[in-house]
Amino acid sequence: MSTPLHVAVIGAGAFGGWTALELCRRGARVTLLDAWGPGHSRSSSGGETRIIRGVYGPDKVYVDWTARALPLWREAESRWGLPLYRRTGCLWMCGDDDAYVRTSLPHLADAGLAIAGLSPREARRRFPQIDFAGVASVFYEEEAGYLLARRACQAVAAGVAAEGGEVRLAAAAPGPIAHGRLERLELGRGFTLAADLYVFACGPWLGGLFPEVIGERRILSTRQEVFYFGPPAGDPRFEEGACPVWIDLSGERIYYGIPGNEHRGFKVADDTRGEPLDPTTAERTVTPSLLDAARSAMARRFPALAGAPLVETRVCQYENTPDGHLLFDRHPHAANVWLLGGGSGHGFKLGPAVGEYAAETILGDRAPLPLFALDRPAFTHGAPMRTQFDAAV
Numbered sequence: 218m219s220t221p222l223h224v225a226v227i228g229a230g231a232f233g234g235w236t237a238l239e240l241c242r243r244g245a246r247v248t249l250l251d252a253w254g255p256g257h258s259r260s261s262s263g264g265e266t267r268i269i270r271g272v273y274g275p276d277k278v279y280v281d282w283t284a285r286a287l288p289l290w291r292e293a294e295s296r297w298g299l300p301l302y303r304r305t306g307c308l309w310m311c312g313d314d315d316a317y318v319r320t321s322l323p324h325l326a327d328a329g330l331a332i333a334g335l336s337p338r339e340a341r342r343r344f345p346q347i348d349f350a351g352v353a354s355v356f357y358e359e360e361a362g363y364l365l366a367r368r369a370c371q372a373v374a375a376g377v378a379a380e381g382g383e384v385r386l387a388a389a390a391p392g393p394i395a396h397g398r399l400e401r402l403e404l405g406r407g408f409t410l411a412a413d414l415y416v417f418a419c420g421p422w423l424g425g426l427f428p429e430v431i432g433e434r435r436i437l438s439t440r441q442e443v444f445y446f447g448p449p450a451g452d453p454r455f456e457e458g459a460c461p462v463w464i465d466l467s468g469e470r471i472y473y474g475i476p477g478n479e480h481r482g483f484k485v486a487d488d489t490r491g492e493p494l495d496p497t498t499a500e501r502t503v504t505p506s507l508l509d510a511a512r513s514a515m516a517r518r519f520p521a522l523a524g525a526p527l528v529e530t531r532v533c534q535y536e537n538t539p540d541g542h543l544l545f546d547r548h549p550h551a552a553n554v555w556l557l558g559g560g561s562g563h564g565f566k567l568g569p570a571v572g573e574y575a576a577e578t579i580l581g582d583r584a585p586l587p588l589f590a591l592d593r594p595a596f597t598h599g600a601p602m603r604t605q606f607d608a609a610v
């Protein structure tokens with residue numbers, strides 16, 4: 218029997234965790250390392266919840282990956298006996314330009330993901346707790362909902378350990394590159410780790426680890442603030458079951474929200490990219506003006522929550538590529554190194570599908586999709602940041 222390939226995966230967030238798991242399932246010997254542990258509070262995959270939705274503007278690959286990820290999330294839930302995916306539906310509220318949703322409709326149909334347009338009357342009837350003023354068209358995506366983020370990262374890492382991998386708390390730096398290959402990882406205090414292949418899935422830290430090949434300009438971490446408001450006592454209208462996940466594309470800024478959150482409060486966030494942030498050293502306290510703005514946006518759509526108190530906050534970061542697409546490519550000077558990241562505020566849901574794709578590409582020694590390449594023009598030139606919703610506005 219041949220010795221299995223040893224793959225070191227650095228980063229146990231949504232991308233690294235799932236990639237490690239899929240590598241184990243394909244027979245690799247896997248070491249999964251993370252500096253602070255899966256789903257920790259500085260990581261982009263930390264916190265309570267993330268939306269899963271299939272509408273993705275013109276970007277068919279992400280619609281297909283969402284469609285692939287959904288059964289994999291369900292399979293993970295039943296395998297591990299944990300709730301990870303909550304099917305609440307997703308309500309899309311658009312202004313006069315609903316191109317972002319409409320361009321996705323054929324891709325959703327191809328992928329078998331159900332979505333329905335709702336007349337304003339029907340929308341008001343189904344969701345009386347929402348004020349649809351200024352909304353020109355409404356769509357309801359059936360299988361969308363939310364995922365339990367931090368819990369899922371922990372479950373995936375536990376899955377890696379259960380399926381034969383090794384999970385370690387360690388901060389890894391790439392060691393020397395010689396003859397076109399990375400020789401080892403430096404783990405600090407003189408410790409090293411050598412493997413056959415290395416996958417760096419380091420989220421907002423990826424640019425800093427590879428300053429010449431990526432750099433912090435091409436994966437820019439921006440401050441994203443999330444607010445949880447407390448609904449009135451005994452009021453079920455803002456819980457899942459009555460209230461879906463919602464994305465409001467009708468205004469100048471795009472707000473979105475998640476009901477329930479395991480009773481942590483009614484989550485509201487602004488998708489606008491914030492100030493650059495250092496993911497290691499940033500203090501994670503919220504900005505009063507952004508809190509006021511979020512509260513107003515919530516009160517406009519959910520009038521009964523106008524006086525709701527703030528019950529929790531979270532400051533996270535998006536790790537943005539210039540064009541909003543992921544990064545997945547081989548290191549140009551080290552053939553045994555793969556770089557994976559650039560979730561750009563939308564990567565979490567895709568984790569299981571990205572993990573499958575990455576593991577197959579890496580073990581199959583295949584060329585990755587050009588859309589995610591290091592040398593794509595938008596990435597090379599560091600074009601202005603494109604957000605997931607740019608097609609809508």
Ligand SMILES: Cc1cc2nc3c(=O)[nH]c(=O)nc-3n(C[C@H](O)[C@H](O)[C@H](O)COP(=O)(O)OP(=O)(O)OC[C@H]3O[C@@H](n4cnc5c(N)ncnc54)[C@H](O)[C@@H]3O)c2cc1C
Nearest residue numbers: 228230231232252261262268389420533560563564565566
């Ligand atoms: C506020 C917010 C809302 C979002 N909403 C959604 C949403 O609704 N739906 C959605 O799909 N996505 C959403 N996203 C995006 C999504 O969460 C991210 O794209 C995804 O989690 C990125 O995962 P990752 O594995 O690339 O990064 P991370 O989760 O940051 O994981 C990287 C890991 O690498 C480790 N690491 C880094 N450097 C080293 C090193 N040198 N040695 C060892 N370990 C290292 C870190 O400790 C970290 O755990 C949101 C993000 C934020 C911040």
